Amino acid sequence: MKPFVLIAEDEESLVELLSYNLRAEGFRVDHVLDGGEVMGRLDEELPDLLLLDWMLPNLSGIEICRQIRRKSELRNLPVVMLTARGAEDDRIRGLDAGADDYVPKPFSTNELMARVRAVLRRTRPILAEQRIVRGVVELDLDTHKVTRNGTSIHLGPTEFRLLQHFMEHAGRVQSRTQLLDAVWGRDSEVEERTVDVHIRRLRKAMNVGNAPDIIRTVRSAGYAFEAPAA
Numbered sequence: 039m040k041p042f043v044l045i046a047e048d049e050e051s052l053v054e055l056l057s058y059n060l061r062a063e064g065f066r067v068d069h070v071l072d073g074g075e076v077m078g079r080l081d082e083e084l085p086d087l088l089l090l091d092w093m094l095p096n097l098s099g100i101e102i103c104r105q106i107r108r109k110s111e112l113r114n115l116p117v118v119m120l121t122a123r124g125a126e127d128d129r130i131r132g133l134d135a136g137a138d139d140y141v142p143k144p145f146s147t148n149e150l151m152a153r154v155r156a157v158l159r160r161t162r163p164i165l166a167e168q169r170i171v172r173g174v175v176e177l178d179l180d181t182h183k184v185t186r187n188g189t190s191i192h193l194g195p196t197e198f199r200l201l202q203h204f205m206e207h208a209g210r211v212q213s214r215t216q217l218l219d220a221v222w223g224r225d226s227e228v229e230e231r232t233v234d235v236h237i238r239r240l241r242k243a244m245n246v247g248n249a250p251d252i253i254r255t256v257r258s259a260g261y262a263f264e265a266p267a268a
Contacts, residue, residue: 040064040065040066041064041065041066041086041087041158041162042065042066042067042068042083042085042086042087042220043060043065043066043067043085043086043087043088043089043154044067044068044069044070044079044080044085044087044088044089045057045060045067045068045069045070045089046069046070046073046076046088046089046090046091046094046099046102047069047071047089047091047094047120048071048072048073048091048093048094048095049091050071053069053071055147056089056147056150057069059147059150059151060151060154063151063154063155066223068083068085071095072094072095072096072097073094073095073096073097073098073099073101073102074095074096074097076088076090076094076097076102077102077105077106080106080112080115082215082216082219083216083219083220084111084112084115084216085115086116086158086162087115087116087117087118087154087157087158087161087162088106088115088116088117088118089118089120089154090102090103090117090118090119090120090137091119091120091121092119092120092121092122093121093122099119099120099121100135103117103119103135103136103137104135104136106136107135107136114161116138116157116158116161116162117136117137117138118137118138118139118140118141118150118153118154118157119137119139119140119141120141120143120145121140121141121142121143122142122143138157138160138161139153139156139157141153170202170205170206172205172208172263172265173265173266173267174186174187174188174266174267175201175205175244175252175265175266177198177201177202177205179202182198184198184201184244186244186246186249186266187249189246191243191244191246192243193240193243194239196221196236197236197239197240197243199221200217200221200236200237200240201240201244201263203217203220203221204252204253204261204262204263205263207263208263208264208265209262209263209264209265210262211256211259211260211261211262212260212261212262213259213260214230214233214234214260215230216260217233217260217261218230218232218233237253237261240253241253249266250266251264252264252265252266
C-alpha cells in the first residue's frame with residue numbers, strides 16, 4: 039500500500055508540483071488549501087506524513103502544528119513544514135511547535151523528496167521495511183506472501199491490502215470510511231458494506247482451524263487488528 043502524504047498549501051501551482059513529484063516517488067497524495075480545513079481532514083484519514091505550509095489562510099501552520107501535538111491520536115504524525123520564512127528564529131519556532139523538519143522556500147524538489155523520505159525512515163520505519171511482523175502473522179511486501187505461525191495463507195489482492203493496512207495500524211480502530219479511503223481510494227464508489235464482505239473473507243482465510251480472530255469488531259466504530267501471540 040502506498041504511503042499517504044497530505045499537502046496543506048494554498049499556492050495551487052506548488053500543490054500541483056508537489057503532488058506530481060510525490061506520486062512519481064510512489065506516494066498517494068491529497069491536499070487542502072485552507073488552514074481551517076486541515077484538522078478536519080486529519081480526522082477523516084490519518085496520513086503517513088503532513089506537508090504543512092506556515093502561511094495558510096484562516097489558521098497558520100504553526101497553530102495547526104501545535105494543535106496536532108496536543109491531540110494524542112495525532113501526536114506522532116510526521117510534519118514537514120514549508121515556509122518562505124527562513125530566518126533562524128523562525129526555524130526554531132517551527133521546530134519548537136512540533137515540526138519534524140523545516141524546509142524554507144524556494145526549495146529544490148529533489149531535496150524536499152529526500153527530506154520526506156528521511157523523516158519517514160525516522161518516524162515510520164515500517165514504511166521502509168519489506169516485511170511486517172505482528173505477533174505470529176508475517177506479511178512480505180515484495181512477494182505478497184502472508185504466513186501465520188509459519189503456515190502460508192493465500193489472500194486476494196484486496197484482502198492483502200486490508201491486512202497490510204491493519205498491520206501498519208495495529209491496535210487502532212479503523213472505521214469503514216477510513217478503510218475505504220485507505221484500501222480502495224477516496225474517489226472510489228465502493229459502498230461501505232463492501233468492507234464487511236472483504237473483512238469476512240480476510241477472517242476466513244486468516245482464522246483457519248479455529249485460530250483466534252485477528253480482527254476485532256468494535257461496535258458502532260469499525261474494526262481493529264489484534265496481533266495474535268504464539
